Amino acid sequence: MHLQYLILVLASAFLAAALPYGSTRDKKSSYLVGSLPGLYSNIPLDEIPLMFSGQLPLYEENNTHYYFWKHTDNHKASGTENRTIFWLNGGPGCSSMDGALMEAGPFRIDKNLKVTYNNGSWHKLGDIVFVDQPAGTGFSYSDELDHDLPQITNEFIRFLERFFELFPEDSFNLIYLAGESYAGQYIPYIADAVLRRNKNLGKNEKPFNLKGLLIGNGYVAPDAQALSYLPYAIQAGILDPKNPEWHKVLRQHEACQNSINDASREDKAVGSEVSSHVCERVLSLILEASRDPDRPEDQQCINVYDYTLRDSYPSCGMNWPPDLSYVTPFLRKDPVLRDLNIENHQKWKECSGKVSLLFKAKHSMPSVTLLPSILEQIPIILFNGNRDIICNYIGTENFIKEMKWNGQTGFPEDAYFDWKYGNVTAGYIKKDRNLTFVNVFDASHMVPFDKPEISRSLIDLVTGDFIEKTEETGDGKQKRTITTYPLGARNANGSSNKPEASSEVSGTQSENTTDTETPSHLTTSSEDKNDKSQTLSSRIARIIQLVVVVVLIWGIYILYSSYKSRPTSIIKSKSSNKKKNVQWADQLRQFEEEEIKQNERGILYKAFNKLKGSNNRSKYTPLSGNLTENIELEEGPQIHDKSETADDFAIGSDDEEHEGMKQSSKGHDDSK
Numbered sequence: 001m002h003l004q005y006l007i008l009v010l011a012s013a014f015l016a017a018a019l020p021y022g023s024t025r026d027k028k029s030s031y032l033v034g035s036l037p038g039l040y041s042n043i044p045l046d047e048i049p050l051m052f053s054g055q056l057p058l059y060e061e062n063n064t065h066y067y068f069w070k071h072t073d074n075h076k077a078s079g080t081e082n083r084t085i086f087w088l089n090g091g092p093g094c095s096s097m098d099g100a101l102m103e104a105g106p107f108r109i110d111k112n113l114k115v116t117y118n119n120g121s122w123h124k125l126g127d128i129v130f131v132d133q134p135a136g137t138g139f140s141y142s143d144e145l146d147h148d149l150p151q152i153t154n155e156f157i158r159f160l161e162r163f164f165e166l167f168p169e170d171s172f173n174l175i176y177l178a179g180e181s182y183a184g185q186y187i188p189y190i191a192d193a194v195l196r197r198n199k200n201l202g203k204n205e206k207p208f209n210l211k212g213l214l215i216g217n218g219y220v221a222p223d224a225q226a227l228s229y230l231p232y233a234i235q236a237g238i239l240d241p242k243n244p245e246w247h248k249v250l251r252q253h254e255a256c257q258n259s260i261n262d263a264s265r266e267d268k269a270v271g272s273e274v275s276s277h278v279c280e281r282v283l284s285l286i287l288e289a290s291r292d293p294d295r296p297e298d299q300q301c302i303n304v305y306d307y308t309l310r311d312s313y314p315s316c317g318m319n320w321p322p323d324l325s326y327v328t329p330f331l332r333k334d335p336v337l338r339d340l341n342i343e344n345h346q347k348w349k350e351c352s353g354k355v356s357l358l359f360k361a362k363h364s365m366p367s368v369t370l371l372p373s374i375l376e377q378i379p380i381i382l383f384n385g386n387r388d389i390i391c392n393y394i395g396t397e398n399f400i401k402e403m404k405w406n407g408q409t410g411f412p413e414d415a416y417f418d419w420k421y422g423n424v425t426a427g428y429i430k431k432d433r434n435l436t437f438v439n440v441f442d443a444s445h446m447v448p449f450d451k452p453e454i455s456r457s458l459i460d461l462v463t464g465d466f467i468e469k470t471e472e473t474g475d476g477k478q479k480r481t482i483t484t485y486p487l488g489a490r491n492a493n494g495s496s497n498k499p500e501a502s503s504e505v506s507g508t509q510s511e512n513t514t515d516t517e518t519p520s521h522l523t524t525s526s527e528d529k530n531d532k533s534q535t536l537s538s539r540i541a542r543i544i545q546l547v548v549v550v551v552l553i554w555g556i557y558i559l560y561s562s563y564k565s566r567p568t569s570i571i572k573s574k575s576s577n578k579k580k581n582v583q584w585a586d587q588l589r590q591f592e593e594e595e596i597k598q599n600e601r602g603i604l605y606k607a608f609n610k611l612k613g614s615n616n617r618s619k620y621t622p623l624s625g626n627l628t629e630n631i632e633l634e635e636g637p638q639i640h641d642k643s644e645t646a647d648d649f650a651i652g653s654d655d656e657e658h659e660g661m662k663q664s665s666k667g668h669d670d671s672k
Ligand SMILES: *[C@@H]1O[C@H](CO)[C@@H](O)[C@H](O)[C@H]1NC(C)=O
Pocket: 119, 120
């Protein structure tokens, strides 16, 4: 049963055991993932990816470790084997486990807190690595948290260096950076730094072969995006002149426009931070206007991430997506932490309030200013789920209209294409001069959550694996279509498209070569040829060898597991680690309490960080005196944990101190 996998796990256990204790953390094998709840029962054996996961040391001096989880398909289609996609969620402070377990990764978590298969996983088109960053996010940690984008960028470059030291076989891979929401700031900053680094390599530095960027519902151009809330709300039918709040929203929109004009007149360097409270309030007012007291309590206002859904007020989407109620307890289970090689246990949270409170990005220009120079060098895909309000597609299209890149401003008239996924209409595309904008129909802020298979083919758009057609429509006009295809369907043309036989896959490859930027990597097919030419007897000899090796490894594994089952305090290199963390947590807690008093951030801050508003103030309970309870893992599933974390109620319970909401509620009182 599962022999391949067992051998793999045992072989790595063998490797790990063979290494001297101190250096195990640096070795690939100690990052291997051999099991997960549900892995062997729910996932077809064939589809279990090769996985590495763990907290990679970046800086010793302040104990910075970045958590990553890498997934490699066991039978990659040709043309995809030399790609590595790094995925980043936003916030700042939201864990990329959102991406891994609800979006682009191979697994979803079911109600039994077990993994199930996501047949739209991106790992089928290249290795995908989910990275928690900056430090303090998800399972990544440090004694020092970041304040601005250049810091995050440097740390991510360091992460890439360490990552490719760990996986040297990947270091010449084609790299794609992908992500969502506030990662619309991270990704261009990182890309810009990578491209500059490639031109100025230091001694012993290898270039990173960055090939393209994919940004989903990105927060890229705060000003243009702030001005999109009103037009979007009207277009989506959320708001119309009959709404009693109509004039108020209009006035606020105008005030936002004025404040943006003033800032640009005064030539202020507007940071990547949310533009201003004035502009944020436009969104608060729209949510306020969407309130419907006649509906059930959990449907009072519109969900900012998907206007077709509703939520309680003032959460307005913070309780979404529903999978979170499985993902959170899953990532807090001890066996899962062990499976994922999490050495420094911390209670997983979707978004860290500390990270985002400390992260101000005060001194950096919004990432939109970096796009033109990046587009001179590599392609960028900006995609938007069309149901999202907070980073809606109108905002993206508007900032593109104003942006000058590769010699022209905006898209020309003929940049428009219908987008088909197979024979299904998936959205529309505008494409010119290395920039592609994609409007994904019927998708939310988290496109791969709603449209896993379709979202995967966004990778085909950045690698060039699609078909572009122009048809004359008779009236002198042209209808242009871009088609991407389900896995294996591209060259099937009606015939069977099972990616079974490797010969068929390499057939796909040779037909594809013109489209993909990389000439074929023939390693797979030459290996296949070798296999075929092997005689039966040599195969039998191999099997015997294998059995001997397995038995050997098994013995060593037993030894290793007895070593590993010693109390963790012995394994941990520094016994002081834990204490340090407690002190750190204590400081942070103090800090949070101060922040509770002075917090004046608005709806955008909440929405980017998924901080739940509490709908019932009486539910607020202050932090208990027992500190360890707050920072240590609470065991077992807690699916309906209302009072979640300090962060959650710190913000949610403090609406009065909260600029955007304060004004909204005042407004509400006024109207009474
Ligand atoms: C993938 O899963 C979705 C949802 O379960 C299903 O609708 C779709 O048909 C599946 N696709 C394939 C290729 O199996």
